[in-house]
Amino acid sequence: MALAPLKILGAPMLILVGSGLRESQLTREAEEAIKGADIVIVETYTMPSSKWLPTAIRKLNSNVREASRSELEEQSSNIVELASKLKVVIVVPGDPLIATTHSSLVVESLKRGVEAKVVSGISGPCSVESLLGLHFYKFGRTVTVPGPWRGVGAEEAALGLLGNLCHDLHTLLLLDVSPEGLSLSPSRAVKELKESLRRLIGARLDELMNIMVLLVSVGENIVVKHSTLDSADSIPDLDVGSLVVPSKLHVSEREFLRYAYSVPEDVMISHNRLLQGFDACSAYTEALRAIYSSIA
Numbered sequence: 001m002a003l004a005p006l007k008i009l010g011a012p013m014l015i016l017v018g019s020g021l022r023e024s025q026l027t028r029e030a031e032e033a034i035k036g037a038d039i040v041i042v043e044t045y046t047m048p049s050s051k052w053l054p055t056a057i058r059k060l061n062s063n064v065r066e067a068s069r070s071e072l073e074e075q076s077s078n079i080v081e082l083a084s085k086l087k088v089v090i091v092v093p094g095d096p097l098i099a100t101t102h103s104s105l106v107v108e109s110l111k112r113g114v115e116a117k118v119v120s121g122i123s124g125p126c127s128v129e130s131l132l133g134l135h136f137y138k139f140g141r142t143v144t145v146p147g148p149w150r151g152v153g154a155e156e157a158a159l160g161l162l163g164n165l166c167h168d169l170h171t172l173l174l175l176d177v178s179p180e181g182l183s184l185s186p187s188r189a190v191k192e193l194k195e196s197l198r199r200l201i202g203a204r205l206d207e208l209m210n211i212m213v214l215l216v217s218v219g220e221n222i223v224v225k226h227s228t229l230d231s232a233d234s235i236p237d238l239d240v241g242s243l244v245v246p247s248k249l250h251v252s253e254r255e256f257l258r259y260a261y262s263v264p265e266d267v268m269i270s271h272n273r274l275l276q277g278f279d280a281c282s283a284y285t286e287a288l289r290a291i292y293s294s295i296a
Helices: 028-035 053-058 076-083 103-111 124-131 155-166 186-208 229-234 251-261 265-277 280-295
Strands: 013-018 039-042 064-066 087-092 116-119 143-145 171-175 212-218 222-228 242-245
Touching: 013 028, 013 076, 013 103, 028 087, 028 116, 039 053, 053 064, 076 087, 076 103, 103 116, 124 171, 124 212, 124 242, 143 155, 143 186, 155 171, 155 186, 155 242, 155 280, 171 186, 186 229, 186 242, 186 265, 186 280, 212 265, 222 229, 222 251, 251 265
Parallel strands: 013 087, 013 116, 039 064, 039 087, 143 171
Antiparallel strands: 171 242, 212 222, 212 242
């Protein structure tokens, strides 16, 4: 069974709807799906800045309830069972299948013969990459900096960063969200990243301490601030969901950051010089060896 087209929205089914990042980004297709639902389940835990969402959805449909992580993950079979009898819409901030586990709801529905549809929305990661004015094709692997509630370090994120720098690619680092819906602060994320890099490449981290880190928020207000790995203690705890560590910046990228977000030209030139002198590929190889030796 394939994903269902919009024309059969009157039938019992499960619809995953992306809300975008603010009320004004709800698409016409999303609004139609929400208005026509028997029940609307709103999920806000994957994006702490989406507290506006339940109120906005109630303007379109009064039969709304908020769902916890366990309801949508551990107890997903209950929702699929409900969708076999009613038209159930699950509204997710951003895009419903970007950086979430919600694809399992679609798969479970289709396995049980329940119609399913996905209504895409504007995602946070895509907005970050677009609004920074950085070249889209120069973004490498996206990684997540885990929060302390995970009980693990940020070695995976650090390795992804070094690998991207080796290939001269920008790195998007998502900030982890706790089970209670709290986002990892940018200052704590940079500290975790520094500690993991130190464990992987030792003193070579000193060469990277002044690398530029962009703090980015694309919610109700677009905020872009610049900092460095060395400035973790002075990073303000802004309501941001991601960090970006650029690779060497093209002149057009520098111009955009300068005029759109007031990033000083000398900061970007220093960033480029740092990366020109840093052997990222050998650092990446060293980090791989450190990881393999720790699990051997």
